[in-house]
Amino acid sequence: xxxxxxxxxxxxxxxxxxxxxxxxxxxxxxxxxxxxxxxxxxxxxxxxxxxxxxxxxxxxxxxxxxxxxxxxxxxxxxxxxxxxxxxxxxxxxxxxxxxxxxxxxxxxxxxxxxxxxxxxxxxxxxxxxxxxxxxxxxxxxxxxxxxxxxxxxxxxxxxxxxxxxxxxxxxxxxxxxxxxxxxxxxxxxxxxxxxxxxxxxxxxxxxxxxxxxxxxxxxxxxxxxx
Ligand SMILES: C[S@@+](CC[C@H](N)C(=O)[O-])C[C@H]1O[C@@H](n2cnc3c(N)ncnc32)[C@H](O)[C@@H]1O
Numbered sequence: 001x002x003x004x005x006x007x008x009x010x011x012x013x014x015x016x017x018x019x020x021x022x023x024x025x026x027x028x029x030x031x032x033x034x035x036x037x038x039x040x041x042x043x044x045x046x047x048x049x050x051x052x053x054x055x056x057x058x059x060x061x062x063x064x065x066x067x068x069x070x071x072x073x074x075x076x077x078x079x080x081x082x083x084x085x086x087x088x089x090x091x092x093x094x095x096x097x098x099x100x101x102x103x104x105x106x107x108x109x110x111x112x113x114x115x116x117x118x119x120x121x122x123x124x125x126x127x128x129x130x131x132x133x134x135x136x137x138x139x140x141x142x143x144x145x146x147x148x149x150x151x152x153x154x155x156x157x158x159x160x161x162x163x164x165x166x167x168x169x170x171x172x173x174x175x176x177x178x179x180x181x182x183x184x185x186x187x188x189x190x191x192x193x194x195x196x197x198x199x200x201x202x203x204x205x206x207x208x209x210x211x212x213x214x215x216x217x218x219x220x221x222x223x224x225x226x
Pocket of ligand 1: 152176193198202205
């Protein structure tokens with residue numbers, strides 16, 4: 001089983017400090033929601049973000065959207081080999097049931113995340129598909145399967161197939177932010193691995209992990225063409 005973690009993801013509701021900002025109020029009004037129940041999104045709230053600490057990297061639910069679509073539609077997930085986890089800047093950990101169908105439409109995805117962040121689970125009653133808990137990245141990683149590695153552009157250059165070879169389980173951490181470094185640095189004993197000399201998008205790094213995991217699995221019997 002592979003545990004794939006998107007860490008320090010910039011997923012949050014509009015913080016109280018900017019709920020009264022004109023760009024936030026206008027957007028919330030158009031959507032018929034209270035500003036406190038709207039997802040912070042740099043595409044709509046750019047002027048308000050300038051008033052927030054770390055404003056240049058916050059409000060990026062699109063990164064979480066790409067990540068979840070790639071992970072949950074992956075062959076590793078179809079074959080029951082994947083645990084998909086998102087950790088946010090506010091130390092919330094989102095766990096996804098493997099049969100969750102993430103909306104491909106971004107506006108429907110935003111609605112889903114707003115429901116999750118306000119209610120803590122989706123659906124709020126019964127067995128949830130998506131579940132949120134308060135947990136630090138360090139707390140999650142302390143119990144995560146080993147080996148555990150962190151993808152980092154300044155890490156040592158390695159192929160993930162080498163990390164996964166002969167392993168039944170592993171954990172890989174990918175940063176869920178558009179620029180800069182981890183806000184909550186993963187424990188220093190976890191190796192930092194670079195996949196390429198060029199900086200990659202979080203979803204590109206995640207797709208490389210999923211492909212490497214599959215390639216490193218033993219073949220399940222003869223393959224035939226035609
Ligand atoms: C968009 S990057 C983070 C921002 C990046 N530090 C910057 O300032 O452009 C998102 C994540 O993708 C992964 N990543 C990006 N480039 C990588 C590389 N060359 N090798 C391995 N992982 C990479 C890392 O986990 C990183 O935290």
